[in-house]
Amino acid sequence: MKLLVSGPSPYAAKAALAARALAADVTLVDVDATNQSPELLAANPLGKIPCLVLDDGFTIYDSRAILRYLNRLMDGALFPTDHDALTAVEHSESLCDGICDASVAYIYEMRFRPEEKVHTPWLERQMGKVNRGLDTLMQNLPPHGSDMHAGSLGCAAAISYMKLRFDGRWEEGRTALIDWLNAFEEAHPDLAALLPHRQA
Numbered sequence: 579m580k581l582l583v584s585g586p587s588p589y590a591a592k593a594a595l596a597a598r599a600l601a602a603d604v605t606l607v608d609v610d611a612t613n614q615s616p617e618l619l620a621a622n623p624l625g626k627i628p629c630l631v632l633d634d635g636f637t638i639y640d641s642r643a644i645l646r647y648l649n650r651l652m653d654g655a656l657f658p659t660d661h662d663a664l665t666a667v668e669h670s671e672s673l674c675d676g677i678c679d680a681s682v683a684y685i686y687e688m689r690f691r692p693e694e695k696v697h698t699p700w701l702e703r704q705m706g707k708v709n710r711g712l713d714t715l716m717q718n719l720p721p722h723g724s725d726m727h728a729g730s731l732g733c734a735a736a737i738s739y740m741k742l743r744f745d746g747r748w749e750e751g752r753t754a755l756i757d758w759l760n761a762f763e764e765a766h767p768d769l770a771a772l773l774p775h776r777q778a
Contacts, residue, residue, distance in 0.1 A: 579604045581644075582618055582629040584611040586774040588678040588739040589641040593628040594772045595731045596645045600652040604630070642671065645728050656728040670720045670729025673711060674736040680707035681736075685743055708748070712740070716754045722762040734762050738773040 581597055581604045583590035597604040609615040614625045622629040622639045630638040630647065638647050649656040658664050684704040687696060715736070720729040737759045740748050749756060763770040 579633060580607050580631040581605070582607050582609045582621055582627055582631065584609055584627045586739065586742050587611070587627055588682070588735040588774050589675075590628040591738065591772055591774050592731050592735040593630070593641045593644045593648075595734065595769050596648050596656060596728070598769055598772060599726070599731070599766070600648050600654045600656070602648050602652050604648075642675070645671075645731070649728075656731070658727070667720075667727045667729050670718065670727075671732045673715055673718070674729065674732030677708055677711035677715065677736045678732075678739060680704040680711065681739060681743060684708070708740075708744075712748060712752060712755065716752055719754065719758050722758055723765050726762075726766075730762070734759060734769070734773060742774045 579602070581590075581593055583594055583606050585608070594606055596602075597606075607617075609618045609627065611618060611625065611627045618627065618629065619625050621631050621637045624639065626639060628639070628641055628644055630644045632638070638644050645656060648654065657667055681704070684701055687701055687704070691697075715733065720727060720733050722730055722734075737755050741759075763773070
């Protein structure tokens, strides 16, 4: 299988983390998502990463769908079977994805609009989502050791992306998040290299 990824994307990182953690036979392939590479468009008509290309050519896109597929394929433990435990994991994963959604939207507004057309209220709204999301995450941190789950991978990807794109702008009062990421990297050195802040 091939996993189409691109640079520091937190979504691609989350999927790559899952593939590595589950020991799935997946090859990472860097594609140019910004300029819509032909390989990416052929695999995903939406032109978004990550995209998992199965051996028979069938494709799965969106990091959440990829994590669930790989977890089923490898009989993994990223998603518990207990109803309440699964709901908690999905809540954690959704929160981390939402932090990434808002932070990526902020970066795209800054990067792809001419300076005179950058909409400051939009940026402030996205950063408000990020800050509220980080504060909520700090009160509900997922496990980072051998009992990690899908929410843990989303958390690692989200915090790493913040370190990469917003260094020095979000850390005050949030040492718990930094400590969590350090503990995750220490517990999983094989996964650390896949995190966004290591791919800059």
